Amino acid sequence: MRVADYLTHLDWDDISMQIAAKNAVDVRCALSATQPTLDDFLALVSPAAEPFIETMAQQSVQLTRARFGNTISFFIPLYLSNLCANECTYCGFTMSNRIKRKTLSPDEVASEAVAIKKMGINSVLVVTGEHEKKVGMAYFRQVIPLLKSFFDYLTMEVQPLSTLDYAELKQLGVDAILVYQETYHARRYGLFHQRGNKTDFDYRLDTADRIGQAQLDKIGLGALLGLSDWRTDSAFVAAHALAIQKKYWRSRVSIAFPRIQPCTGQNDPNITRGPSEKQLVQLICAHRILNPQAELTLSTRESAHFRNNVIPLGITHISAASQTQPGGYSNAEENLKQFETDDSRSVAAMATQIHRSGLDTVFTDWLPGFS
């Protein structure tokens, strides 16, 4: 059975109610379980677990240090394009937004790579926007090998593709693929994704299976917190991660926790309140306790103060000095951004902060000939 089929059989309302019904006893059981289950995760992410956040954080730190050591890995996002063939009500790149559109030429991609390399970064998250025709496989065949000549590890955030395309991307030099489901609530998903290929909820849900079949080194999962009830969406992310890890055992799993940020033209009344900072800490720790092996990522959407304090609690991978517009590193031009970042510190400043937390920085963790 595909993991996507398993997920469609999970009942959203049932999980929501289970979370709401958890009490302090359930949380204590979850915290003392030798091998926590999804049911334990529901307790840990429930309102009943909020008073236990310190205990959760302590467990999370221990598990993270045992598995990943006293280290934090760095990456940087590289936006290739802000073209989009979808209408998504929460995103600055949505097709109806009258913003200046741009796709980087191979020369511009090289300039970006040089600028990023100068910061000491060796792992890049390539963000492509979602425009199959203009920013599709033909374009990737040009720019991915070029980027691979600069960076040892390439992650890609790209529109859902076929297994065959993923296999080709792997050949071209891509190591990891991220596809966030945005929300696992099918009906609400429809409210936010109104036109374009992205309206296809089921195809997107099946994406992680296709990446797994293509045997990429890493599969990135996540929900955009604030589109639906964040606790239930997070339970689906946790279930997705466990099932993917079990079935596609050769691939690593990473989880991100993006909270909706302001962007141009965003005024959708359907957007709900995402987790508070305290709840985000609870969520990160809950994922870590359930899944000690998962790589947990925290982006520059969050504030410097928050990141300083949360990164040591369970995060393994961070971005720094991120630009969310194409060409932002070599030629900063405003008004092309997908969303506003909050923590704008340089890579060097971020590295100093990590060292101050008693952790070492990792910039290189891969050989270009792997995967």
Add this chain to the structure above:
Amino acid sequence: MLTIANKSFSSRLFTGTGKFRSAQTMSAAIQASKSELVTLAMKRVEHGRKADETLSELDRLHINLLPNTSGAVSAKEAVYAARLARAALDTPWIKLEIHPDQRYLLPDPVETLLAAEQLVKEGFVVLPYCSADPVLCRRLEEAGCAAVMPLAAPIGSNRGLLTKDFLHIIIEQASVPVVIDAGIGKPSEAMAVMEMGADAVLVNTAIATAHDPVNMAALFAQAVSTGRRAYEAGLAHSRLSSSASSPLTRFLNET
């Protein structure tokens, strides 16, 4: 004295370089461990960057490097990483690690054997990280590996000697040194495998993630040394009960 591939070691504790909070802590811990062989993931070595802090610290210590192929998921990738290591670090020594399983990082026996055969052919000194499988260890030895490195528990788990009975068989049968790698969490566990007759242990996580890595490294060194000396002194036999008189055969003495 321990000898692997014509190289002698006075310390039977090997250590690692990952998971430390800084290159300085790593360096101090390695010194405290008195280890003469430390493993280093090739995937962590940044090419073309002179100022690799870990490497320059290790260089300063004049320590033997055991580059490893961590991150490789197939024999082909491991052979590639080994060749890179030989070119970059100027050593034929390689710790062969192939673990496609991303959850427990357990080694793939099939790919490990294939890679070992290839690397031995190419003149490498191969130390394979492997499951505590006595037959696999014999096959790796036949392939020409300089030592075998069976695991005590999943790597990084600090769970101790979960595979103890199989390690006994491996130690009994091997004619190359047996280095117990992975899973050792406490000095007492390192001492226990040394008392069993293991030739050496490799400890990383238990040192690097200890509250005081430098002190812990020194304590592991003591434990390994004590365990070895106990083994060499010949441990007295142990049994569950005291020696009973002989109620079953007493009749033989009755006249």
